[in-house]
Amino acid sequence: DSGVTQTPKHLITATGQRVTLRCSPRSGDLSVYWYQQSLDQGLQFLIQYYNGEERAKGNILERFSAQQFPDLHSELNLSSLELGDSALYFCASSGGQGSYNEQFFGPGTRLTVL
Amino acid sequence: GQSLEQPSEVTAVEGAIVQINCTYQTSGFYGLSWYQQHDGGAPTFLSYNALDGLEETGRFSSFLSRSDSYGYLLLQELQMKDSASYFCAVRDTPAAGNKLTFGGGTRVLVKP
Numbered sequence: 690d691s692g693v694t695q696t697p698k699h700l701i702t703a704t705g706q707r708v709t710l711r712c713s714p715r716s717g718d719l720s721v722y723w724y725q726q727s728l729d730q731g732l733q734f735l736i737q738y739y740n741g742e743e744r745a746k747g748n749i750l751e752r753f754s755a756q757q758f759p760d761l762h763s764e765l766n767l768s769s770l771e772l773g774d775s776a777l778y779f780c781a782s783s784g785g786q787g788s789y790n791e792q793f794f795g796p797g798t799r800l801t802v803l
Numbered sequence: 804g805q806s807l808e809q810p811s812e813v814t815a816v817e818g819a820i821v822q823i824n825c826t827y828q829t830s831g832f833y834g835l836s837w838y839q840q841h842d843g844g845a846p847t848f849l850s851y852n853a854l855d856g857l858e859e860t861g862r863f864s865s866f867l868s869r870s871d872s873y874g875y876l877l878l879q880e881l882q883m884k885d886s887a888s889y890f891c892a893v894r895d896t897p898a899a900g901n902k903l904t905f906g907g908g909t910r911v912l913v914k915p
Contacts, residue, residue, distance in 0.1 A: 691845065691847070720900070720901070722902060722903070724903075724905075731905060731906075731907045731908060732846070732890065732892075732905040732908075733905075734902050734903060734904060734905075737900045737901075737902050739900065744900040745895070745899055745900030745902045747902065779845060779846070781846075783901065784901075789894070789897070789901040790834070790836075790851045790853075790894075791836075791848040791851065792836075792848065792903060793848070794845040794846045794847065795845060796844075796845050797845055
């Protein structure tokens with residue numbers, strides 16, 4: 690158990706819909722990272738938050754947005770969903786005690802867009 | 804941008820040694836990490852190299868040569884439970900958020 694929690698575990702929705710994925714980081718970690726894993730694209734970095742502020746951005750679509758709240762949990766919002774958005778979405782956290790050598794991954798949310 | 808190359812698949816028998824190579828081209832580099840992922844599971848951290856040389860953690864070792872933009876993960880005394888995908892990942896600089904860019908992964912299949 691990494692200490693990172695993600696909900697829901699599975700999500701099935703239709704094209705055009707909007708969903709919110711939730712992540713709670715490991716206790717003490719200030720940084721939260723979101724990654725997308727699909728069969729054809731591998732593990733892709735989407736966005737990072739540090740203590741409530743956006744810190745780094747990857748190839749995140751404009752239809753996707755995220756935020757980190759004062760209690761450090763984070764939400765990833767995916768809108769106008771397309772079939773190609775079906776993937777595993779992982780949240781990871783790091784930075785506890787100032788160490789960034791290791792990222793701790795949550796169990797992931799499997800999104801299926803029909 | 805960043806790009807990482809690693810073999811797509813390796814097959815070996817129990818007790819054998821496997822080396823997974825990783826070459827990278829990056830615009831920002833702070834270190835090279837390795838993660839293991841079992842089917843349906845989350846990536847889990849194996850090792851991290853910030854400096855040139857070998858890091859040993861039990862049956863797994865990782866090597867980095869910054870001048871060659873090259874690293875490898877060595878799996879020794881292979882066990883069935885080592886069947887998984889292994890990813891190398893470049894850690895970006897703190898100024899860029901320490902984000903990870905992953906290679907495509909190497910699927911390791913351990914046979915009895």
